[in-house]
Amino acid sequence: MNDPNASSKRSKVVLCAATSANVIHPHVFRTYPSRGSSLNPTIVEALCATMAIQSHFLPVKVGPQRTQKSFVGGPLGANNPTRLLLEEAGKVFGKHRRVSQIISLGCGLPRVFSMNSSERMDVDRILRDITTDCETVANDLASRLSSIDAYLRLNVIRGIESFSMKEWDQLGDIETHTDNYLAMGNVSESLDSSLRRLQARVGSVTLSQLSQPSSIRIMAKRPPPVSPCFVLREKPWRAMVDYLVTSSSSRQKILPITGMGGCGKTQLVSYFLQEHPNLYTQAVYVDASSTSSIRTDFQTWARALGDGHGTDVWEDAFRTLNSVPRGERWIIVLDNADDPDLAINSFLPQDINITILITSRNPDLGILSTTGHLELGEMTADEALSALLQAARRELPLPDQEMNSAHALLKELGCLAVALVQAGTYCLQLSSTVGEDFHPYTFTQYLDLFRSHRADLMKKAGPASLDNYQRGVYTTLDLSYKVLPQESRDFLHILSLYHYTDIPFAAFSEAAKNAFKDQEDYHPRDESHKATISRLKNLLWKDMEWNELHLQGILQTLRSFSFVTASSTNNSLFLRLHPLIQAWSRDMISSTSQPYQAMAIQVLTACSDHRI
Known part of the structure; x- marks a missing residue:
């Protein structure tokens, strides 16, 4: 069942069976790695093990002879494995993972347990019924999860109870009773609702809440709290207040706030809502990282309204948002709308x-603006220094060496808010207080450590990180990198080998037009040079010829994730990388940089325009 070479993205399947040595304890067969038994049966063996009910089949033996185990069907009390499944899902996906739908399939409502006599045959029958019972668990779950629409139990209620195991081949009659059951109005409606939830992938309840249904209370999401290390950036703040508060408009106000990850977009929004608590009657916060997360948060917000909204789906929430009561002003925050698709x-x-x-790394969302587009770049030097000092709990004035090291850090970190807070927090953690004397871990010490262990430090996230960031700077960049096409990754690595500012786009187009060939006679080239030119053509050409639209598309993909910014001067386009993105990209290819270095050099060598 468990193929170690299979994709980690495939569906996860769990089967439960009991061994003859312990009929109560469930033995779990999985299609994915886990701790526990080393048994790895075939799918057929695992299925047979779950069905080897003693009164009907012989035990199924699985495993090598010396460690072989004998299986006798489902565990006593767990023939309905739904509870075990929920526990397993919590271990695999985490207790906070949201669930769209739980579907429990029964095999027909059984007859009532009753004993008409004390004859051995009657006793055997009722014991057999008890060992194969599925309804006790189903009834318990139906009672505990009655208010949760994510749980659906399907079980034919009439007609199948009279069938015995020996009548397994009477499929026509079983199908008739099943069709009648599915045609019932409430069952059909439940199936339609379930299908909508599965298609929308909207999770209305977490695995943790399912394990403790009495604690379920619908609460809408709230924006992250303002970090204690937050530093107000005057210029973007004034622009935001002007767009949203000061200026009057007869149009709906839509303000996209874009910038690279960790520059403080969400924190600025949280601070705005904190400073203007009475400006809006309703504030709706939505995780816009995916379609399913948007729908989930819409639905959760609507249900949290109460007053008849308890069963609203996300479409109902959207209709509510499109009918704001007269005299009220509402605000919706679509946070982390980073996916270009x-x-x-x-x-x-x-x-x-x-x-x-709307907060996003994608600057193209600026086109949605009706008021303005707030492009949040790097902090000013003064703002960056304030963030670093605040996170490290340091105050001015600093000794000259410390001040010089602090300014060097600002440059190394590119005045990126989350990186500055991360650095300051790290210094604070390693500082100490003896009596009334504070002994700081100095910025000079951190700078030396950063220069020798940059990649390791940037992968960590401090406990008091900006915007409750749970990831380090590099880890955040890694997540976006994973969804980039390979051609965009390669182009980014080439760019990172130049100086991070004012990279002329024309250099690439000129080199491509020249087929990446040397424009001057140099010393004889070896075979690796041909390979370099071939790589450049495969990357920057399309259909074996120069195509500017193709290169523009690669660049646009990088811009949509804020890996690269572009500016135009005198009708020429220049590219820029944030210093930390450049460092991260270089660190990523540190052991395999030679091909990228060769391509970066060849682009310049192939340019005939010496003005570039």
């Missing part, structure tokens, strides 16, 4: 009385 337009309410804030 996300159809964010379809989730924008159009009621003029609802303001929409």
